Amino acid sequence: MAVEKVDTAGLTDQELLDVYYKMLLTRALSQRMRVLQRMGKGTFAVSAEGHEGAQVGSAYVLRPGQDWTVPYYRSVGVAVTVGMTARDVMMAFFARRDDISSGGRNMPNHFSHRELRIVSGSAPVATQVPHAVGIALASKLRGLDEVTFVYFGDGATSKGDTHEAMNFAGVHRLPVVFICENNSYAISVHISKQMAVENVSIRAQGYGFPGVTVDGNDVLAVYRAALEAHQRARAGEGPTFIEVKTYRLAPHSSDDDDRRYRSREEVEAWSQREAIVRFRALLQELGLLNQEKEESLNRRVAREVDEATDYAEQAPPPDPATVFRHLYAE
Numbered sequence: 001m002a003v004e005k006v007d008t009a010g011l012t013d014q015e016l017l018d019v020y021y022k023m024l025l026t027r028a029l030s031q032r033m034r035v036l037q038r039m040g041k042g043t044f045a046v047s048a049e050g051h052e053g054a055q056v057g058s059a060y061v062l063r064p065g066q067d068w069t070v071p072y073y074r075s076v077g078v079a080v081t082v083g084m085t086a087r088d089v090m091m092a093f094f095a096r097r098d099d100i101s102s103g104g105r106n107m108p109n110h111f112s113h114r115e116l117r118i119v120s121g122s123a124p125v126a127t128q129v130p131h132a133v134g135i136a137l138a139s140k141l142r143g144l145d146e147v148t149f150v151y152f153g154d155g156a157t158s159k160g161d162t163h164e165a166m167n168f169a170g171v172h173r174l175p176v177v178f179i180c181e182n183n184s185y186a187i188s189v190h191i192s193k194q195m196a197v198e199n200v201s202i203r204a205q206g207y208g209f210p211g212v213t214v215d216g217n218d219v220l221a222v223y224r225a226a227l228e229a230h231q232r233a234r235a236g237e238g239p240t241f242i243e244v245k246t247y248r249l250a251p252h253s254s255d256d257d258d259r260r261y262r263s264r265e266e267v268e269a270w271s272q273r274e275a276i277v278r279f280r281a282l283l284q285e286l287g288l289l290n291q292e293k294e295e296s297l298n299r300r301v302a303r304e305v306d307e308a309t310d311y312a313e314q315a316p317p318p319d320p321a322t323v324f325r326h327l328y329a330e
């Protein structure tokens, strides 16, 4: 039965289902890469499991090809929301010649796409944050209607890069939105050892712009906060810092064993209230999702991930003769 009073943040029924589909695709791609890495078919995997609400909810605001997206290694959901395909993600995972992000040169999950204006980060944590601010400065100097969204984790806020970038963005009132996916851990280091504040968003005050904290497991709350920040940036009102509180359900990466520092009870408790579970319940309540629709969405996602995996697995690797390309002048 349809429910009238739920605030769906102005999204149409079709858009709500599209958000859900992108969350499912993010989950399935993340899981597949983890499994493939364990099978020895890939070098490294970073999962977005648990971060789907934070990533899809915020990136859904972006205008692909117009706004700039500066993701980090966990941003599978950001990449697919802005328009990268399952195939694009898998081609990078298998480090293939025709990988759109780097031609198989960079690590997996260093998303990059020229037409979609997704800008690759480097592996050192937080280096993408000043890059994003530089892009926003260029947009402002050119008088263009462009907004930059930059993504990073709570651990990245301990880096000087983040503070310098936020300060510069505040001084120049740049059209940039800082999105911090706070999952309480920087690999094994708990947030209580990173900061003495309850909400990292409070730090935005020190740089002269608003900081908000939202529940990252409520995808529509994230969308609303991102929309407001996007509108502020477009109106010339400067940056916003959005802290999205969430939890990663998988280890930090394929090189991590999270059983060493998190209890299974903690992981289980968060998995009960994670964004996909909550959004599914809401869509059911709204009468938009029944068992049949859910199964058909799951089949679509599985097909896409299977097809992308097969395609990328069979695609050729880069030609070894090009190994020095982009490193030295040729």
Ligand SMILES: Cc1ncc(C[n+]2csc(CCOP(=O)(O)OP(=O)(O)O)c2C)c(N)n1
Pocket: 074, 123, 124, 125, 152, 153, 154, 155, 156, 157, 181, 183, 185, 186, 187, 252
């Ligand atoms: C400068 C630097 N130091 C350390 C690392 C190793 N490293 C990679 S990710 C990471 C943790 C980052 O945690 P956070 O920013 O909270 O993001 P999360 O992975 O939890 O989403 C660390 C220490 C690195 N890549 N760069």
